[in-house]
Amino acid sequence: MKSKVIYCILFLSISAHLSSQNLLDKLANEDIETSSYVMSTFKGTRISIGHSVETRKKNTLEISFMSRYWNVPQESSNSFIADRMCTRVGLDYGISDRLTVGFGSGNPNGIFDSYLKYRLVQQSTTKKGSPIGITLLQAGTYRTRSIKGIERRTNFGEKLAFTTQVLIARKFSRNFSFQISPTFIHRTSSNFSIDDHNHFAVGFSPRYKLNNHVALVSEYYYVINPLKSLDTYGAFALGVNWEVSDLLLQFKMTNNQIFTEDAFITQTAQNFNFRDGNFYFGFHATYHIQL
């Protein structure tokens, strides 16, 4: 008798549960149309020092301040915090959700740069879509000053350099993303005949999200045919990206001082270590404005 009552109660509770569950189950069969693109493979348009697959959305403007600080070896210096610094102020604007344009100018190196970035393929959340995201980058720079004397400097056309990158990235899990960046760099002139005008390089950039607002990032660029007139090393960066509402703060340790791709990928003259002259501390702040 007792068991019957229990069964009866059980049955009643199940039936009540079933009927309330029913309507939601019916809704589960209905499709909601939505984009199935993976969001936020990286947070900013730069992973740390180099470009990421991310572009800006239509009608958004980003103002970025980039800086590097370092000490000069064997100098009895009284500088405040660091002996030298280098900055770049840039603007990035989303023409459409796929196309972003950017301009910047560096101080005191006097490099003007501009780029166009087009998001060709977006990684899909479903099995049917693309497993990777691909973005094309075309950047150009103009050097108003000689930095390492790599290029000839008699006329305007000799002071230019162009970088073409195919950025290929995949967000493997919600925390881990990885990007491979095949890169072609063309410099319009070379001061020394042993230097090639064209360089090929590959970038490797992992990102690991520590929490919803902080990510650990790293980058390394391997140059296949480096400069011969100068001993160069692969550009390396290890950093932290911290997102605070409209502001993206990027802190990094690196071995190069210049912000444009052609310069840091092919002309990094020091390897990464913590000695004065080799160690550069970088800080980027990017402010996001919706127009």
Next chain:
Amino acid sequence: MNKTLLLILLIFINHSSTTPSKEEYIERQGEVSFFSYTSVENIQATNNQALSIFDIKTNEVAVRILMRAFVFKKSLMHEHFNESYIESDLYPEATFSGTIVDFDSSITTEQTRIIKGDFTLKNITKPVEIKAKISKIDEDYSIDGNLEILIEDYNINIPALLSPNISKKIEVTFNFKYKPHEK
């Protein structure tokens, strides 16, 4: 004993699946908006793709909301909402299922009723009571109302630095227009 229980259950399941759906009304483009007002900034987003079913016989209502479908004025807010707060990759949907208390389908004018039910967000289910207006327009039903949601109830983590930017109480409004559900 077990066999009879099974039999009863089977009969019940059969019965429920063969119930005619004339009493069912569906909304496929329901509007759900939320607002967060603080002195620092106002955040507002609207979703025009909420799914809802309303059964006038049992007075039951069910709602399914895709979190990614919320549209923000600022694209960065959309990204932060999905990536950092709602984590829509892990919890893609919010759902509600409940019953309208004392709903009378014979009334053709507007009636204000309480909807009692369970709201699920980020896999956390809390009982909610929503004051809603239900009206019948020709063959269609419309339900609109609003509710308040406490951020702390649903495991939404806001860093201390940003807590002045996001209200602790989120106002949600909805407006559903139901049509008879035809199969």
